[in-house]
Amino acid sequence: MVRIVRLKLSYIYLLTNRRFLIIQGLLSRKLITSPLDRITHVTVEQSFTERFFYSSGQVVIITAGYDPREIVIEHIAHPVKFKNLMEELGTKLEYPEGEKPAAQEEKKIDIRPMKI
Numbered sequence: 664m665v666r667i668v669r670l671k672l673s674y675i676y677l678l679t680n681r682r683f684l685i686i687q688g689l690l691s692r693k694l695i696t697s698p699l700d701r702i703t704h705v706t707v708e709q710s711f712t713e714r715f716f717y718s719s720g721q722v723v724i725i726t727a728g729y730d731p732r733e734i735v736i737e738h739i740a741h742p743v744k745f746k747n748l749m750e751e752l753g754t755k756l757e758y759p760e761g762e763k764p765a766a767q768e769e770k771k772i773d774i775r776p777m778k779i
Contacts, residue, residue, distance in 0.1 A: 673688075673689065674687055675687075676736060676739075678749065680699075680755070680756070681698065681699060681756065683696070683699065683724065683734075683749070684696050684697075685734065695734070697724065697734065699753045699756050700756055701726050701727050701728055702725070702726055702727075702753060703726065703727045704725050705722060705724050705746045705750065706722070706723040706746075707720055707722055707723075707742045707746050708720055708721050719738055719739060719740050719742065721736060721737045721738070721739065722735070722736045722742045722746060723735050724736070724749075
């Protein structure tokens, strides 16, 4: 019984090169989609124990539009790497290859696992 309840409350998070998706539920489904170009900013929140012992935390995603929403992903492993990946994908969407403005410098993002 507990396993069924846990599965029913489960979440699936998908990050593609164009959008961020959240799929909720087992018997009934709820699908939340946010295009990466509509995400205004991403915040990482970690407590001391989450940061140093578990390398986890929560990511808060703020979206733009008529009804600005806040998406909270709790207990995510390596949230800083996830935030950097989302920002990198958003930048690639904003400035596709060959269309970067001349003043825009290319920056490399180091996404190695955090050392504990």
